[in-house]
Amino acid sequence: MLNDTLEFGVTSRNLPALGTEPYRGQQPWGMLVQQTAISGGTLVLTGNTASWVLDAAKKLEALGKLPAGWDSYGGLPLDSNAKMLTVSVLGWLGRNDLPVPAVVLGSAGTVQLEWRAKGKELEVELGKDNAVEFVKVYPNGDVEEGEEKANLPQRLRGLTRWLLYD
Amino acid sequence: MPRQDDPTLSGEIALLRRIPPWADRVTWDEHGRPAASSQNFKDKDEELSVFIEVEATVEGVQAGHPGFGLVRFSAQQVRTVCGPTIIICRDPLDPGPLGHVLICGRITGSMRQKLKGLAQWVEGRWPARLDPISGQPIL
Numbered sequence: 150m151l152n153d154t155l156e157f158g159v160t161s162r163n164l165p166a167l168g169t170e171p172y173r174g175q176q177p178w179g180m181l182v183q184q185t186a187i188s189g190g191t192l193v194l195t196g197n198t199a200s201w202v203l204d205a206a207k208k209l210e211a212l213g214k215l216p217a218g219w220d221s222y223g224g225l226p227l228d229s230n231a232k233m234l235t236v237s238v239l240g241w242l243g244r245n246d247l248p249v250p251a252v253v254l255g256s257a258g259t260v261q262l263e264w265r266a267k268g269k270e271l272e273v274e275l276g277k278d279n280a281v282e283f284v285k286v287y288p289n290g291d292v293e294e295g296e297e298k299a300n301l302p303q304r305l306r307g308l309t310r311w312l313l314y315d
Numbered sequence: 316m317p318r319q320d321d322p323t324l325s326g327e328i329a330l331l332r333r334i335p336p337w338a339d340r341v342t343w344d345e346h347g348r349p350a351a352s353s354q355n356f357k358d359k360d361e362e363l364s365v366f367i368e369v370e371a372t373v374e375g376v377q378a379g380h381p382g383f384g385l386v387r388f389s390a391q392q393v394r395t396v397c398g399p400t401i402i403i404c405r406d407p408l409d410p411g412p413l414g415h416v417l418i419c420g421r422i423t424g425s426m427r428q429k430l431k432g433l434a435q436w437v438e439g440r441w442p443a444r445l446d447p448i449s450g451q452p453i454l
Binding site (some may be wrong): 204207214215221222224225257258261263272295 | 335338339340353357359364380383388423428431445449450
């Protein structure tokens with residue numbers, strides 16, 4: 150269940166409880182205006198958080214309600230680690246002015262975020278380990294794919310910069 | 316038992332795949348047209364289920380799956396896009412679902428993008444349009 154609560158001010162007790170321990174402490178900071186508790190993680194919304202983040206979080210929560218076999222081909226329910234990684238990603242990208250992404254459930258319970266902007270597409274798949282697979286589709290139809298395993302916050306911000314500016 | 320490629324599954328043989336109406340597997344453009352996510356062409360076990368249209372029929376593939384959409388692509392398109400990294404074979408279960416075929420092997424992100432671009436909606440078989448958060452139909 151999505152539970153929105155309003156809180157003001159930031160203290161140490163507001164530290165987000167995210168599932169990807171290595172990245173704890175890399176959240177955007179500022180005045181905390183809303184803390185959204187998603188089962189399996191906490192997303193901290195500050196005054197600088199873009200509006201798309203809450204919409205994406207609600208979509209993510211909806212994915213968690215789908216049972217095994219949801220795709221008619223034996224698809225697995227949302228994986229808890231993929232969900233927590235997605236919550237982390239929303240936090241890392243929360244200051245970027247992105248469109249609302251499609252939040253797509255994979256058949257292995259993974260999550261794929263999909264953005265379209267300026268004739269480009271960016272797909273980011275978040276799996277059971279802390280690795281991220283991405284696909285970039287250029288306006289001319291060229292496709293580039295890759296995988297990121299380290300420095301995920303910086304790498305993901307780089308991918309979204311490509312989508313919006315490059 | 317290892318899967319073996321069936322070279323008769325090639326050419327213009329039409330293959331069908333169901334598309335779920337939920338989980339953001341479909342997005343809708345400003346003209347109200349659906350677009351299937353590339354995730355519809357990925358399977359957790361790297362055995363993507365499809366159905367031979369002339370054997371399974373459109374109605375048969377959709378039976379029992381209300382709200383699901385249906386896309387069509389050819390066996391040759393799969394072979395051209397994926398190359399030798401995949402094999403196409405019939406479901407070894409006996410008796411398996413009628414016309415059930417498996418595309419076995421790793422379908423990479425760029426391959427999925429190409430398949431997404433090649434797959435066509437079967438006439439009159441768009442998925443139901445649902446709100447991605449509430450799951451309620453959008454009229």
